[in-house]
Amino acid sequence: MIQNRVNRDKREQLEYTPAFYRLGDAVQKQALIQLLEQQEDIQVFDELDIQLRELMKIQHPTRKLTTEEITELAAARLGNTPAEEYGVWVYFPWARRVVHIVDEQEFIELRTARNMQKITREERDQLATRKLGIIGLSVGQSIALTLVMERLCGELRLADFDALELSNMNRIRTGIYNLNVPKVVIAAREIAELDPFIKVKCYADGATDDNLSDFLTGDGKLDLLIEECDGIDIKIISRIKAKALQIPVVMEMNDRGMLDIERYDLQPDYPMMHGLIPDIDINTLKNLTNEEKVPILGPMVDMHNMSPRMKQSLAEIGKSITTWPQLASSVVLGGAMVADTVRRILLGQLTASGRYYVDFEQIIK
Incomplete structure (x- = not known):
């Protein structure tokens, strides 16, 4: 049992590229569902709401937004898109983790928000x-x-x-x-x-x-x-x-x-x-x-x-x-x-x- 697990891990030692799943695409959605069904040890992390709320704050730097205003702006950003279909789910195979994040442009905006204006x-x-x-x-x-x-x-x-x-x-x-x-x-x-x-x-x-x-x-x-x-x-x-x-x-x-x-x-x-x-x-x-x-x-x-x-x-x-x-x-x-x-x-x-x-x-x- 232990040796079989060790051998599997050895085969995975060279993996370093994450996989992306955008659930607005039916094929990608089914692929992620299948992955999670086949590998039950994968952990799923979904903190999209926190990311959207932070995004609303950094996009309105001149306003002191209330909690209610942030909630309304985040809901407006989602619009009619189901939350699970917003952004992208990223699978890190070496860590057995799937993480739900905003997609690339919003991710970059959030990731670099505290670089501004040292880097414009x-x-x-x-x-x-x-x-x-x-x-x-x-x-x-x-x-x-x-x-x-x-x-x-x-x-x-x-x-x-x-x-x-x-x-x-x-x-x-x-x-x-x-x-x-x-x-x-x-x-x-x-x-x-x-x-x-x-x-x-x-x-x-x-x-x-x-x-x-x-x-x-x-x-x-x-x-x-x-x-x-x-x-x-x-x-x-x-x-x-x-x-x-x-x-x-x-x-x-x-x-x-x-x-x-x-x-x-x-x-x-x-x-x-x-x-x-x-x-x-x-x-x-x-x-x-x-x-x-x-x-x-x-x-x-x-x-x-x-x-x-x-x-x-x-x-x-x-x-x-x-x-x-x-x-x-x-x-x-x-x-x-x-x-x-x-x-x-x-x-x-x-x-x-x-x-x-x-x-x-x-x-x-």
């Missing part, structure tokens, strides 16, 4: 057309979720080859039930549960020579690349391709709040990673040992100016620790820094390339 309606609609890509879903998960919470894009592409291990949970916000689930799938599910209307495409093999072109240009070119991977070869190859396509690149290094911006869209001849990437053949790079990569990686990540604790940690790799450490506080800071930078780049408010630091140990003493 026109800016919000402009950002909704943008396509972003993230390579690396440790630091990248915090970035992805912050981008989605602010609704800074309409499409996200996520690349990471790794599955969640318990030690990853010092910085990846998720539950222990997700152990051994691909990191891209964990992030994609969180995104869908925050905002099911944002398109997400997962590359569970990570960014590779074979899929990078599709990652950067498939179904439309990325507007911006966020590079957070560990592999030095992909760091370089992704920049070579992004530069050729004039796609800007943003990277956060998770130590001393170091942030890189490379505006290949505005400066096509800008040197990769500010000239810190050496002139080296990619095929040669792939065959280097970790020790041989250190002299190349050092300048790229500003090893000389790393925090004292990070420098000490690097000397302990292979001795007392297996890899370099990352802290949740730094990862969450990175998510905020990158999201703020990405928003300003996409809205034309930031044009600079360069390397910047938000070092708490220097700022707060």
Whole structure:
């Protein structure tokens, strides 16, 4: 009995796309009824009334509406449409939940109401057309979720080859039930549960020579690349391709709040990673040992100016620790820094390339 359940769950580990049911369509209504009859463990959440009432309040900001007025306006919005046919029912198969929400335009209006006017309606609609890509879903998960919470894009592409291990949970916000689930799938599910209307495409093999072109240009070119991977070869190859396509690149290094911006869209001849990437053949790079990569990686990540604790940690790799450490506080800071930078780049408010630091140990003493 238990093993059968485990095997079923294993088959479902790659699911991350929600299903939509609009009950004004008889076929979709029957499909949802059939789903609920066949899978009795599915939970159903219907708080449409609360959403409509909130919608009425935000659409009348100059009035102090009474409870009765809100009720009347919500009823008028429904009109002759049965409540169950209003909006859309969203099924999250990995969570066995169906949720009744207002449909896309009203959902976006509600989801972004408390962004106004820090992000204007026109800016919000402009950002909704943008396509972003993230390579690396440790630091990248915090970035992805912050981008989605602010609704800074309409499409996200996520690349990471790794599955969640318990030690990853010092910085990846998720539950222990997700152990051994691909990191891209964990992030994609969180995104869908925050905002099911944002398109997400997962590359569970990570960014590779074979899929990078599709990652950067498939179904439309990325507007911006966020590079957070560990592999030095992909760091370089992704920049070579992004530069050729004039796609800007943003990277956060998770130590001393170091942030890189490379505006290949505005400066096509800008040197990769500010000239810190050496002139080296990619095929040669792939065959280097970790020790041989250190002299190349050092300048790229500003090893000389790393925090004292990070420098000490690097000397302990292979001795007392297996890899370099990352802290949740730094990862969450990175998510905020990158999201703020990405928003300003996409809205034309930031044009600079360069390397910047938000070092708490220097700022707060």
